Amino acid sequence: MDFQLSDDQRALRAGVRELLAGRFGRDRMRAALDDGTGVDRALWRELGEAGFFALRLPEAEGGVGLGLPESVLLFEEVGRSLLPGPLIATHLAAGPVKGAAQGGTVVAVLDPGQPVAHLGEADALLVLGPGYGPRASAASVDVTRVRGDATPVRSIDPFTPLWRAGDPEETGERLPGGGRLRDEGALLTAAEQLGSAARTTEMAVQHAGEREQFGSPIGSFQAVKHLCAGMLVRAELARCAVYAAAVTADPVEIAGAKLLADDAAVRNARDCLQVHGGMGFTWEADVHLHLKRAWLRSGQWLTAAAAEEVLAGDLC
Amino acid sequence: MDLAYTEEEREFRARLREWLGGVLPGLPPKPRPDDWPGRRAYDTAWQRMLHDAGYAGLHWPVDAGGRGATPTQHLIFLEETEKAGAPYVGANFVGLLHAGPTIAAEGTAEQRARWLPPVLRGDEIWCQGFSEPDAGSDLAALRTRAVRDGDHYVVSGSKIWTSHAEVADWCELLVRTDPAAPKHRGITWLAMEMDAPGVTVRPLRTLAGSTEFAEMFLDEVRVPLSHRVGAENDGWRVTMVTLSFERGTAFVGEVVACRRTLDELAAEARRSGRWDDPVLRRRLGRLNAEFRALWRLTQWNVSEAQRAGGGGVPGTGGSVFKLRYSHARQELYEAAAEVLGADSADLDREWVLDRLSSLSYTIAAGTSQIQRNIVAERMLGLPKGR
Ligand SMILES: Cc1cc2nc3c(=O)[nH]c(=O)nc-3n(C[C@H](O)[C@H](O)[C@H](O)COP(=O)(O)OP(=O)(O)OC[C@H]3O[C@@H](n4cnc5c(N)ncnc54)[C@H](O)[C@@H]3O)c2cc1C
Numbered sequence: 001m002d003f004q005l006s007d008d009q010r011a012l013r014a015g016v017r018e019l020l021a022g023r024f025g026r027d028r029m030r031a032a033l034d035d036g037t038g039v040d041r042a043l044w045r046e047l048g049e050a051g052f053f054a055l056r057l058p059e060a061e062g063g064v065g066l067g068l069p070e071s072v073l074l075f076e077e078v079g080r081s082l083l084p085g086p087l088i089a090t091h092l093a094a095g096p097v098k099g100a101a102q103g104g105t106v107v108a109v110l111d112p113g114q115p116v117a118h119l120g121e122a123d124a125l126l127v128l129g130p131g132y133g134p135r136a137s138a139a140s141v142d143v144t145r146v147r148g149d150a151t152p153v154r155s156i157d158p159f160t161p162l163w164r165a166g167d168p169e170e171t172g173e174r175l176p177g178g179g180r181l182r183d184e185g186a187l188l189t190a191a192e193q194l195g196s197a198a199r200t201t202e203m204a205v206q207h208a209g210e211r212e213q214f215g216s217p218i219g220s221f222q223a224v225k226h227l228c229a230g231m232l233v234r235a236e237l238a239r240c241a242v243y244a245a246a247v248t249a250d251p252v253e254i255a256g257a258k259l260l261a262d263d264a265a266v267r268n269a270r271d272c273l274q275v276h277g278g279m280g281f282t283w284e285a286d287v288h289l290h291l292k293r294a295w296l297r298s299g300q301w302l303t304a305a306a307a308e309e310v311l312a313g314d315l316c
Numbered sequence: 317m318d319l320a321y322t323e324e325e326r327e328f329r330a331r332l333r334e335w336l337g338g339v340l341p342g343l344p345p346k347p348r349p350d351d352w353p354g355r356r357a358y359d360t361a362w363q364r365m366l367h368d369a370g371y372a373g374l375h376w377p378v379d380a381g382g383r384g385a386t387p388t389q390h391l392i393f394l395e396e397t398e399k400a401g402a403p404y405v406g407a408n409f410v411g412l413l414h415a416g417p418t419i420a421a422e423g424t425a426e427q428r429a430r431w432l433p434p435v436l437r438g439d440e441i442w443c444q445g446f447s448e449p450d451a452g453s454d455l456a457a458l459r460t461r462a463v464r465d466g467d468h469y470v471v472s473g474s475k476i477w478t479s480h481a482e483v484a485d486w487c488e489l490l491v492r493t494d495p496a497a498p499k500h501r502g503i504t505w506l507a508m509e510m511d512a513p514g515v516t517v518r519p520l521r522t523l524a525g526s527t528e529f530a531e532m533f534l535d536e537v538r539v540p541l542s543h544r545v546g547a548e549n550d551g552w553r554v555t556m557v558t559l560s561f562e563r564g565t566a567f568v569g570e571v572v573a574c575r576r577t578l579d580e581l582a583a584e585a586r587r588s589g590r591w592d593d594p595v596l597r598r599r600l601g602r603l604n605a606e607f608r609a610l611w612r613l614t615q616w617n618v619s620e621a622q623r624a625g626g627g628g629v630p631g632t633g634g635s636v637f638k639l640r641y642s643h644a645r646q647e648l649y650e651a652a653a654e655v656l657g658a659d660s661a662d663l664d665r666e667w668v669l670d671r672l673s674s675l676s677y678t679i680a681a682g683t684s685q686i687q688r689n690i691v692a693e694r695m696l697g698l699p700k701g702r
Contacts, residue, residue, distance in 0.1 A: 307601070311604040
C-alpha cells in the first residue's frame, strides 16, 4: 500500500496546473466571464492535443493509456481554475463519440429532469439512463433535435449556460460501457469539487493573512482561524475519499466521494465568502464563481439524496 | 496512489488472522466496566499473549524491544485485531502509545531496558499525569513543583483527569523544575512510581457513571534523578513527542469498530422498521461516507509516515483526523439513539453507554478548539493570536 501520489502523478498534476495557469489564468478567466465565452474551441483543441480528453484511451487508439486516478488529478485542476464547459462529458465520450478525443467535438450530457449545461454549444449529446452503478445505461442522441425543443434558462452560474429540455423521444444509440458513465461522471465532478474546495481554502487563508482590522491580520482572530481550519479538514477528507474512489472505481465509494466533495466545495466557498467580508459579496471577487459552480455540480450526475441512498443501501 | 497490499503484507495479515482465530475463542469473558482490578488483569493478560506471539510493540523500533514493523503492518494489525473482536489496548494505552514511545525516542539505554520490556509483556501499567486543575488546554501552565534534594526530586502538587490512575504502576509526570523560566522552558518529564509515599489517588466519577479517571495529589513524593527522561527543563519538547504519538495512531482500530457499529445500526433499523424513514436512512448513508473516508484518510497518513521512513513522529495530519473523527463518532451515537428510539434511555441497551462516552472525544487529548488552532497555525500558517 502506498496511498500517496506517485512521482508521475505529481508531474502530471504540475503539468496540468501550469498549462491551465498559462491558458486560463485569472485575467483570461475574468475576460471569458465578461464576454460570455463558454466553450473556447481553440483552447479545447489545445487540451485535446495535450491528451486531456484521450487520457484514458489505450495508446493503440491514440490515447495516453492512463487511468481514473490520473483523470481525477486533471479534473481537480479544472476545478481550481474554474475552466468552464462540458469537459467531463467530452472526456467520458472520447472513444465512442467521434472527435471528442481531439477536443473537436463538444459533448454535453442530458440527465432527464436536470437542466442541460452548454446545450447551445454542444456538437453531440449523451443521455443518461436511470439508475446508478453497473445497471445504469447511457445513449448518444441527436443534439439538434433536443436543442430544437429546449428553452434556455437564465443560469445562476455565469460560466454555465443551462437549458431546459424534455425527455428525448428516441433512445438513440446505446453507448458501450455506458453503465459506468454516471458513476465516472460523478467521480470526476467530485474531483472538480475537491479542486475548488482546496482553492477557496487557499483564497481564504491568503486574505486572512493580509487583511488587517483592529490592528491585526484577521487571520489572528480565532473565529476566522477556525473557519479556515474547518475548510482544510473538509478538503483533505474529500481528497482521500476522491482519490480512493478513483483507485477502486467502486460505485459506493464514488457516491461517498461525491457527497463529501460536494459538501466541501459548497461549504468552503461559503466560508471563503464570509472570510472576505463585503468583498466576498462582490462580482469582482472570484468567490461567487466557485460557489455558483459548486452548487451546480452538486446537482449533477449524483445528488446528495441519491448518494446517501446508495451509501445506505451498502450497509447490512 | 496504490491501495493494494504487497505479498509480504498479505502474508502478515493471513498469519495474524490465523493466530487470532486460534486464541480469541479461549479468552475469558470481559470484566464489567467498573471492575478495575479485573480490567487490568484482562488487558494485561491480552498484552502478554500478544507478546508471546511476537506482536507486542509491533511498530516500536527493534532496539527498543519492538518488532520494527512498517506503519502499514501496524495498520493491518490494528485493523485485523479490531475486526476479529480482540480486546482493545485498554489499560495498556499510556504505556504502549505515550510513555513507551517517548522513552524509546528520548530515554537512555538503561531507561529503555528498565521500562520498555515490562510494558511490552503487560507486566506494568502506566498513566499520564499531565493535566492539572489550572493547566488543561494551556498545559504549559502546569505548576506541580519538583525541587532537587541530593539524587532525588521532591515533587508536590496535584494532577487531574488521570486515566487508569487507580491501577497504574507508573506515571509519566510533567513537573515544573524552573519557575523563573518562561513557561515552556521550565518543565521536566519524570517517571514516577504510583506506590511511592505521598501519592494519593482519588477516583472521579464520569458522566457515564464509571471511574475512568482520577485526581492525583502529590505530597513531597521522592523521585530519583535517574527517572528523568530527557534533560532537566527540556520536558516540553519531550512531551510534544508524546502528544503527537497520541494524536497520530490512537484511533485507527476505532474507525474499524465504528464501521461495524454502523452496519449493526442499519441491521437494527431494518429489523425494527425504522429503515423506512428516509431521513434516518440518509443519515446513516452519510455516516457511511464519513467513516469510509476516515479510513482512507488513515491509509493516507500511514502511507505518508511510511514514505518518511517509518517509525517517525506522526505529523500534524493527526489533528485533521482527530477533529473529524471525534465529531463523526458523536454523530454516530446520536444516530444510534434515533435508531433505538425510546430504548435510547435504557442504559442496558447496546450503544447507550457509548453515546455517553463519545462525549469525551472532542475534549480528551486536546480539545477540538485546540486542534483547530494547531491546524490553522501549523498547517495553514495563520498568525498566532495575541
Ligand atoms: C476522558 C478523559 C480522559 C483524560 N485523560 C487524561 C489523562 O490520562 N492524563 C491527562 O493528563 N489528562 C487527561 N485528560 C485531560 C484532557 O487532556 C483535558 O481535559 C483537555 O486537555 C482540556 O483541558 P481542560 O479540561 O482543563 O479544559 P479547558 O482547557 O479549561 O477548556 C475548556 C474549554 O475552553 C476551550 N479553550 C481553552 N483554551 C482555548 C484556546 N486557547 N482557544 C480556544 N478555546 C480554548 C476548550 O476548547 C474547552 O472548550 C482527560 C480528559 C478526558 C475528558
